Structures are given as C-alpha cells and as structure tokens.
Amino acid sequence: MFERRAQPHGTLASVILIAASLILALLMGAGLVALAQVSPWEAYRALFYGAFGRIYGLVDTFVKGTPLLLAGLGMVIAFKAKVWNVGAEGQIYIGALFAVWIGLYVGPLPWWLHLPLALLAGALGGGLWGLIPGVLKAYLKVNEVIVTLMLNYIAILFVSWLVHGPMEEPGGFMPQTPRVATTAQLPPLFPPTRLHAGVLVALAAALLVYFLLFHTTLGYRIRAVGAGPKAARFRGIGVERTVVQVMVLSGMLAGLAGANEVLGIHYRLLDGISPGYGFTAMVVALLGKLHPLGVVAASFLFASLSVGADMMQKIVHVPIAISRVIQGLVVLCVLGTEILLLYDLVPLRRLHQRFSSLRFRREG
Amino acid sequence: MAPILCMRGITKHFPGVLANDRIDLEVEEGEIHALLGENGAGKTTLMNILYGLYEPQEGEIVFQGRPIKVSSPHQAIGLGIGMVHQHFMLIPVFTVAENIILGLRSSRGLVLDMEQVQRRILDLSERYGLGIDPNAYIWQLPVGLQQRVEIIKALYRGAKLLILDEPTAVLTPQETRELFHILRSLAQQGTSIIFISHKLNEVMAISDRVTVLRDGRVVNTVLTRETSQTELACMMVGREVVLRIERPPPAPGEPVLEVNDLHALNDKGLPALEGVSLRVHRGEILGLAGVDGNGQIELAESLVGLRRPTGGKILVKGRDVTGSLPSTLIRMGVACIPQDRKAIGSIGEFSLAENVILGSHDQPPFARHGLLNRQAIRRYCQHLISEFDVRTPGVDLQARALSGGNLQKLILAREVSRPHDILIAVQPTRGLDVGATEFVYRRLLEERQNGKAILLISTELDEVLCLSDRIAVIYEGRIVGEMRAEEAVAEEIGLLIAGSRREIGIGRRDESRSTADRKNSFAKETRERV
Ligand SMILES: Nc1ncnc2c1ncn2[C@@H]1O[C@H](COP(=O)(O)OP(=O)(O)OP(=O)(O)O)[C@@H](O)[C@H]1O
Ligand SMILES: [Mg+2]
Numbered sequence: 001m002f003e004r005r006a007q008p009h010g011t012l013a014s015v016i017l018i019a020a021s022l023i024l025a026l027l028m029g030a031g032l033v034a035l036a037q038v039s040p041w042e043a044y045r046a047l048f049y050g051a052f053g054r055i056y057g058l059v060d061t062f063v064k065g066t067p068l069l070l071a072g073l074g075m076v077i078a079f080k081a082k083v084w085n086v087g088a089e090g091q092i093y094i095g096a097l098f099a100v101w102i103g104l105y106v107g108p109l110p111w112w113l114h115l116p117l118a119l120l121a122g123a124l125g126g127g128l129w130g131l132i133p134g135v136l137k138a139y140l141k142v143n144e145v146i147v148t149l150m151l152n153y154i155a156i157l158f159v160s161w162l163v164h165g166p167m168e169e170p171g172g173f174m175p176q177t178p179r180v181a182t183t184a185q186l187p188p189l190f191p192p193t194r195l196h197a198g199v200l201v202a203l204a205a206a207l208l209v210y211f212l213l214f215h216t217t218l219g220y221r222i223r224a225v226g227a228g229p230k231a232a233r234f235r236g237i238g239v240e241r242t243v244v245q246v247m248v249l250s251g252m253l254a255g256l257a258g259a260n261e262v263l264g265i266h267y268r269l270l271d272g273i274s275p276g277y278g279f280t281a282m283v284v285a286l287l288g289k290l291h292p293l294g295v296v297a298a299s300f301l302f303a304s305l306s307v308g309a310d311m312m313q314k315i316v317h318v319p320i321a322i323s324r325v326i327q328g329l330v331v332l333c334v335l336g337t338e339i340l341l342l343y344d345l346v347p348l349r350r351l352h353q354r355f356s357s358l359r360f361r362r363e364g
Numbered sequence: 365m366a367p368i369l370c371m372r373g374i375t376k377h378f379p380g381v382l383a384n385d386r387i388d389l390e391v392e393e394g395e396i397h398a399l400l401g402e403n404g405a406g407k408t409t410l411m412n413i414l415y416g417l418y419e420p421q422e423g424e425i426v427f428q429g430r431p432i433k434v435s436s437p438h439q440a441i442g443l444g445i446g447m448v449h450q451h452f453m454l455i456p457v458f459t460v461a462e463n464i465i466l467g468l469r470s471s472r473g474l475v476l477d478m479e480q481v482q483r484r485i486l487d488l489s490e491r492y493g494l495g496i497d498p499n500a501y502i503w504q505l506p507v508g509l510q511q512r513v514e515i516i517k518a519l520y521r522g523a524k525l526l527i528l529d530e531p532t533a534v535l536t537p538q539e540t541r542e543l544f545h546i547l548r549s550l551a552q553q554g555t556s557i558i559f560i561s562h563k564l565n566e567v568m569a570i571s572d573r574v575t576v577l578r579d580g581r582v583v584n585t586v587l588t589r590e591t592s593q594t595e596l597a598c599m600m601v602g603r604e605v606v607l608r609i610e611r612p613p614p615a616p617g618e619p620v621l622e623v624n625d626l627h628a629l630n631d632k633g634l635p636a637l638e639g640v641s642l643r644v645h646r647g648e649i650l651g652l653a654g655v656d657g658n659g660q661i662e663l664a665e666s667l668v669g670l671r672r673p674t675g676g677k678i679l680v681k682g683r684d685v686t687g688s689l690p691s692t693l694i695r696m697g698v699a700c701i702p703q704d705r706k707a708i709g710s711i712g713e714f715s716l717a718e719n720v721i722l723g724s725h726d727q728p729p730f731a732r733h734g735l736l737n738r739q740a741i742r743r744y745c746q747h748l749i750s751e752f753d754v755r756t757p758g759v760d761l762q763a764r765a766l767s768g769g770n771l772q773k774l775i776l777a778r779e780v781s782r783p784h785d786i787l788i789a790v791q792p793t794r795g796l797d798v799g800a801t802e803f804v805y806r807r808l809l810e811e812r813q814n815g816k817a818i819l820l821i822s823t824e825l826d827e828v829l830c831l832s833d834r835i836a837v838i839y840e841g842r843i844v845g846e847m848r849a850e851e852a853v854a855e856e857i858g859l860l861i862a863g864s865r866r867e868i869g870i871g872r873r874d875e876s877r878s879t880a881d882r883k884n885s886f887a888k889e890t891r892e893r894v
Contacts, residue, residue, distance in 0.1 A: 216736060217731045217734050220721075220736060221725070224722070224725075227712070228707075228711030228712065230707050230708050231707070231722060234670060234690060235722040236693075236694045344419075
C-alpha cells in the first residue's frame with residue numbers, strides 16, 4: 001500500500017497536501033458541529049468571521065500567534081537536534097521575569113536602549129532556564145524531558161511567589177508587579193488595537209532561525225546531531241557542546257516569547273501570563289514540520305483557530321470543547337500528511353501513471 | 365523442475381535513475397540462483413520488489429504458477445517468500461524463539477505456546493543443520509548465528525523461496541562455509557534460494573545458475589557449471605577485468621602512527637584490547653588481519669577518538685594523542701573509513717553534499733565565520749562524485765538512497781580528500797563489486813605512494829595479502845604475529861588468525877618454497893577474487 005519515496009515531496013506538493021489535509025480536518029469538524037445540532041456552514045462562518053472578519057479578530061490572531069511563533073521556533077531548534085525540550089512554558093516565565101526586571105528596575109534609559117535590553121534579558125532568562133537541563137543532559141546523561149518538565153513548575157511557582165510578595169505592586173489589589181517603564185514597552189503598531197511590534201520581532205526571528213539552521217555551521221551541527229549522532233561524533237562534531245547550545249537557543253526563543261507577552265501585552269509580570277503557550281508551541285512546531293517558515297504558518301493558523309473558536313461559541317453556541325476537538329483534528333490531519341510526504345500511496349500513484357500515460361498517448 | 369518464480373519485464377525508476385529495466389528472472393524449485401552485478405546494478409531493488417517493499421512500474425510476477433501482486437512484506441511472507449536483509453531485524457534482548465514468533469499468531473489465542481514453538485524451531489534446526497538453540501538470547505549470538513535465526517524465521521513462516529542479500533559480507537570464511545552447507549541442504553529439500561554476492565568464487569561454489577545484471581538490465585542467465593569467473597566478471601562490467609594490482613616496492617619513511625601496549629574495553633565492559641602495539645610508517649600499508657570480533661573495531665575506535673583506552677599510548681607524528689577527541693585527531697591528520705557506512709560513516713537524511721563535508725564543515729572554503737558556503741560545498745561534492753565515480757543523479761540526493769557500493773565510494777572520497785597523513789581503513793571493500801574493489805585498492809596504493817601511512821583492518825586475508833607491506837595478526841585483543849609481506853605465507857597467517865598460538869617471528873617461516881613460488885600463489889589467489 002505504501003512505498004517509501006526516494007526523496008520527500010517538494011515544497012509545492014507539500015503545500016498542496018497540507019492544504020488538502022486542512023480541508024479534511026474542517027470537514028470532519030463539520031460533522032462534529034452537526035452532531036451538536038448547529039449548522040456547520042453557520043459555525044464555520046462564525047469561525048472565519050471571528051478570526052479574520054473583524055479587525056479585532058485579525059489583531060487577536062496575530063497577538064496570540066506571536067508567542068506561539070517564538071516559542072515554536074525554539075522547539076524547532078530543539079526537535080531538529082532530537083533534544084526533547086518540554087520546558088518552554090517555564091522558559092517563557094523566566095524570560096518574562098528577566099524582561100520585567102529590566103523594565104522595572106533599570107533606567108531611565110532611552111527606548112532604543114531600554115527595549116532591546118529588556119528583550120535581550122528575556123532571551124537570556126529563557127536561555128538560562130534551558131542551560132540547566134542542557135548541561136545535565138549533555139554531561140551527566142540526565143533525561144531532558146524530566147528536567148525540563150520539573151523546571152516548568154519551579155519557574156511558574158517562583159514567578160507566582162514573586163508577584164505575590166517581593167515584586168508585588170505597592171498598594172495594588174492584584175498580585176502583579178508595577179507597570180514597566182514605557183521605554184521598555186513594545187510599541188503598538190495600530191493603536192488602539194493591541195497589535196504591537198512583537199509580531200515583527202517574531203517574524204524576524206523566524207527568518208533568523210531559518211538562516212541559522214540551513215546556512216551556518218551551528219545549524220549544520222544541530223541537524224547532524226539530530227539526524228546522525230554517531231556519524232556526527234565520529235567526524236568531530238562535539239555532540240555534548242551542541243546539545244547545550246541547542247537547549248540554550250531553544251530556551252532563548254521561549255524566553256523571548258515570555259518577554260513579548262510582558263512587554264507587549266500586560267506591561268507587567270503577573271500570574272498566568274501564558275495559557276500554556278509553551279506546550280502549544282510543541283504542537284505548532286510539529287504542525288510546521290519543524291521548518292521555521294512552516295512554523296510561521298502553523299502558529300498563526302493555530303491562533304486563528306482559537307480566536308475563531310471563541311466567536312463560534314459566542315455566535316452559534318458551539319461548545320468550546322468541540323472547537324478544541326477541531327484544533328486537535330487539524331493537528332492530526334496535518335501530521336498525517338507526513339506519511340504521504342515520505343511515502344507514496346501506491347493506488348494513487350497508479351492512477352496518476354495511468355493519467356499521464358493517457359495524456360502522453362494523446363500528445364504522441 | 366518447474367520454475368517456482370517468474371519475474372517478467374520488471375521496470376522500476378527512481379527519480380533520475382532507471383534501477384530495473386524490463387528484468388526477467390526465473391528461479392526453479394530447489395535451485396540456488398545467484399544474482400550478480402556491479403554496485404547500483406539494481407539487485408537489491410529487484411529483490412525489494414519481490415518482497416513487496418517497492419512497487420514496480422511495469423512487469424508481472426508469477427509465483428508457484430499463479431500471478432501475484434506483492435504490496436507488502438507481510439503479503440510476501442504469506443505467499444512463501446522470505447528475505448534475509450543485511451541488517452538483521454532481531455530484538456537483542458529477546459530469545460531466539462521470541463524473535464521468531466514476533467508478529468505471528470499463537471495457536472492458543474492470547475496464550476503463548478512456547479513449548480510447541482521451541483519444538484518446531486528445533487525440528488527445523490535439525491532438518492537443515494542450523495544448530496540453533498531456541499532459548500539463547502540474540503545478543504549472545506555471533507553474527508553468523510543471528511543470520512541463521514533470520515533464516516529460521518523465514519522457514520518458520522513457511523518460506524518456499526528465500527532471498528539472501530549479500531549474506532556473506534558479514535561472515536567469517538568459516539561461517540560462510542557453514543552457511544553454504546545449510547543452503548545446500550535447504551535446496552536439496554526443495555527450498556529455492558536467491559543469493560546475492562559480489563564474491564565470484566562464492567557464486568561459483570554455491571549456485572546452480574547465475575543471472576548477471578548491468579545498469580538495471582539482465583545481461584544473461586547462465587548455468588554455473590558452464591561459465592567461469594572471468595566470463596562472469598566480463599559480463600558484469602562489460603569489459604575484461606583483471607584485478608592486477610601493481611605494487612611498487614615500498615619506500616617507508618618515519619613512523620607516523622605508533623600504538624604502544626594499548627588496552628581498551630568493549631561495549632559490554634569486557635577487555636577487548638589487551639596490549640596492542642603497532643607502528644605504521646609513511647608510505648606503508650600495514651594490514652591487520654583477523655577474524656571479526658577480536659578487537660579490530662575497538663582498536664579503530666580508539667584510534668579515531670571514539671573510545672577511551674584504559675591503558676597504553678597512541679602517538680601520531682610523535683605526539684601523544686591517547687584519549688583525544690575525534691576533532692583533534694582529524695586535525696592531526698587521521699582519516700578513517702569506518703566499518704559501518706550507514707550509522708557511522710554517513711548521515712542518511714543528509715544530502716550527498718552535506719555528507720562530504722562531515723569533518724570539515726567548519727573549514728574554508730565550506731565555511732567562513734560560521735557561515736556555510738553552499739555553492740562551494742555543492743561544487744566540491746560534484747568534484748568528488750566525478751573523481752570517485754559515485755553513480756548518482758545529483759548532489760542533492762539523500763545519502764540513504766545510494767546503493768551500498770556508491771555510498772562506500774563517497775565516504776572514501778570524503779576521507780582521502782581531506783588533508784591527512786594517516787588513513788585507517790576498516791573493511792574498505794565490504795559489499796563492493798569487483799570494479800569498485802579494484803578502484804579502492806588503487807586509491808589505497810596511491811595513498812601509499814603519496815606518503816600516507818595506512819592501517820588496513822580487514823577480515824579478508826586475500827585483501828590483506830594483496831595490499832599490505834607488512835601484516836600483523838590480531839587475535840583476542842593481542843597482536844599474535846607480525847611479518848613483512850614478502851615473508852608472509854597464507855597458511856601460517858590462517859593458523860594465527862584462528863588462534864593457534866604459534867609464535868611466528870621473522871625468520872621462522874616455511875622455507876621449503878621459494879619466494880617466487882609464494883608470489884605466484886598470491887597472484888593466483890588475487891585473481892580468483894575477480
Ligand atoms: N530508494 C531509492 N531512491 C532512489 N534511488 C534509489 C533507491 N534505491 C536504489 N536507488 C538507486 O537505484 C539503483 C540500484 O540500486 P540497488 O540498491 O538496487 O543496487 P544494488 O545492485 O543492490 O547495488 P549494491 O551492490 O551496491 O548493493 C542505484 O543507482 C541506486 O542509487
Ligand atoms: Mg544491494
């Protein structure tokens with residue numbers, strides 16, 4: 001039935017396959033919506049209207065997609081090296097903490113110094129949170145899944161303690177820090193919408209990660225360690241060193257996602273700054289086929305689905321659970337195309353051959 | 365005898381390659397049919413089609429008189445077609461019996477009837493002289509026995525036709541003899557066998573008929589007793605091949621690789637090297653002969669920095685490099701063709717271009733200031749491909765799509781084209797056809813002429829005898845004999861390899877035959893490989 005292809009399909013075929021799988025997921029979702037006694041047509045209209053129909057929806061899609069993109073890029077780097085970083089959530093929190101710290105306590109500085117400094121601090125914080133499991137894995141062979149998972153709790157609870165205590169806004173009612181200086185804030189792009197310059201940072205990061213992976217020696221090492229660790233070691237690539245670098249870079253991108261949230265949306269540190277972006281980022285990375293540019297599409301697609309789902313619930317009362325299921329179907333279907341990218345479905349190919357031989361005969 | 369298998373007009377293209385071009389193949393019942401052809405001729409592809417791994421674009425297969433469509437190995441097994449791959453598919457921590465029933469249904473529903481299974485395995489083992497203990501764990505078994513487990517696995521599933529893709533490439537001569545014994549007994553009792561090998565003497569010894577492929581096409585099918593090695597070689601390559609290796613007199617220079625009293629453990633933590641001392645000079649080939657598993661792999665790994673010695677010293681150009689990192693050793697000029705070309709020698713998912721810069725990926729002109737120069741890398745790969753005659757549609761092909769021999773040439777190309785003084789070649793011609801073998805031999809001798817020091821680690825005595833200036837024999841982690849090539853006698857080395865502890869010093873050789881005699885006998889043996 002399936003036969004492994006000599007080479008994976010090219011870009012065009014991949015895009016077509018993925019688009020087809022998206023449509024398939026939406027069709028299956030339509031069935032579910034119908035089961036909930038809602039017209040699928042109406043429901044999807046609401047979904048698209050919610051995500052793209054109004055300027056606020058569109059903005060929301062970008063705003064929610066930005067941290068997914070940044071953290072997702074971090075996952076791409078880690079997964080390419082077959083390093084299983086499941087600690088993006090914690091890295092996001094530590095990144096946010098570092099960024100807020102610069103925004104609150106350093107200055108006054110001009111914005112062109114303060115903002116980059118705060119972003120950099122966010123990346124460094126995330127990187128630090130990646131360095132720990134990286135070193136443990138590389139030099140002490142401690143499983144990174146367990147360490148990163150545990151570090152998530154430490155990060156989230158540590159930030160929670162800070163905003164309830166030492167860093168709490170004096171005289172405030174909420175467990176949160178004061179606002180960061182305006183010079184450290186990511187400027188809004190189209191006020192009064194929430195769209196801010198973070199989306200540009202994220203898009204630039206996607207290009208950078210692409211360049212890093214495919215045009216630098218570090219990227220070469222990262223991919224080699226993932227695809228052929230024994231061969232990489234044999235030909236002099238420092239596998240341990242690369243694993244540490246991968247974890248740091250991966251954490252830095254997640255940390256940047258955290259900085260993006262506090263400097264662009266909340267302007268302060270508080271509980272629950274990430275509704276699980278660090279975990280969704282893993283899904284987004286896989287959905288984007290571990291390609292930086294694929295992740296751009298995947299993160300905004302995912303964001304639009306969740307923004308649209310809200311509207312679907314508001315307008316046509318589709319239970320939110322069902323829209324979650326649709327999101328799940330999208331992931332499954334797109335990941336399912338993997339098999340069609342790597343393998344040929346033999347009956348399909350036979351059809352294609354028959355078709356091309358017909359055409360050939362007609363021409364001939 | 366009726367044909368059990370007829371393949372007719374089988375055609376298979378891969379992008380840019382016509383791997384099988386209207387191939388006809390007929391196998392009789394109880395026949396041992398050899399499939400012969402250069403690297404990349406399409407043998408494995410044809411067998412993968414028969415085994416349901418690939419779907420041909422054209423052609424039909426008739427098995428036991430019925431036209432069949434095989435679209436998965438599962439189906440092939442159901443029809444009675446079994447295949448033993450070069451890389452075994454066994455689970456090391458399972459017993460033989462557990463491996464054999466893996467994926468089969470139990471006669472008692474959910475409960476395993478291990479006793480019945482063991483009885484059947486013992487029956488089969490006895491019937492064909494396999495000598496398999498169903499309760500042994502796979503990891504305890506040597507390669508030769510693991511291969512027989514694969515054979516039993518196929519027989520257990522009722523295979524009437526057994527495909528063996530280069531089964532002897534991993535075997536010792538002794539194991540090969542035993543395998544041939546088994547194959548004959550299988551054939552006598554009606555099982556048909558397709559046997560792939562690059563070694564013509566094996567094909568002559570075991571097969572009833574031979575089909576020769578070239579560039580994806582059948583050249584001819586002949587009766588083995590009516591042909592000769594020379595004729596077969598000629599059919600394979602399309603011209604006369606004489607494996608005539610001109611070995612100019614050695615002119616060894618100073619020693620560049622010195623190994624003193626080296627000790628190391630194997631992966632199981634047991635002693636693998638127990639005091640190995642060697643010395644390789646510039647412009648010299650030192651052949652290390654020995655049966656697989658006597659510490660050769662551990663020695664090679666220690667020399668390239670993959671294994672930390674537990675004692676002793678390694679000196680490269682006089683500098684102590686014991687326990688250095690692979691990158692340091694590469695910089696010190698140690699190149700290596702490893703024994704495992706797929707897992708260690710290359711990265712299957714990487715393109716050929718990405719593979720040829722393994723080990724120099726951060727050196728100019730491939731990289732400057734941490735940035736890769738993709739143009740330069742591709743150009744370099746293109747250059748290596750044409751210089752070393754790697755048959756491929758392009759430099760962007762993934763390495764795993766290359767045929768075995770072509771991948772080997774690519775690795776050779778990569779290693780000898782980087783600045784180096786020492787070349788460690790482990791089984792450099794395993795799985796290579798005659799033409800490619802000749803090519804590799806020439807390149808190794810060229811290396812020697814260019815003043816490199818070469819350590820050739822091989823289990824093939826012919827190879828060691830034909831290339832080396834000096835020969836050392838390794839047995840159970842020790843060097844048990846060392847001699848100059850012109851003083852070497854194949855029989856004596858054979859004894860040493862087998863562990864007969866006769867101390868052979870220089871000057872204690874069989875003096876009854878003149879040197880000229882011995883030279884003649886080498887030349888003869890060498891020619892027999894062709
Ligand atoms: N999956 C694949 N994708 C693309 N090309 C392939 C693939 N498999 C084989 N080829 C090509 O088809 C040709 C035949 O390969 P095949 O492996 O059948 O050769 P072979 O006769 O078994 O050679 P060898 O003796 O080296 O094992 C080669 O040119 C090879 O590069
Ligand atoms: Mg082959």
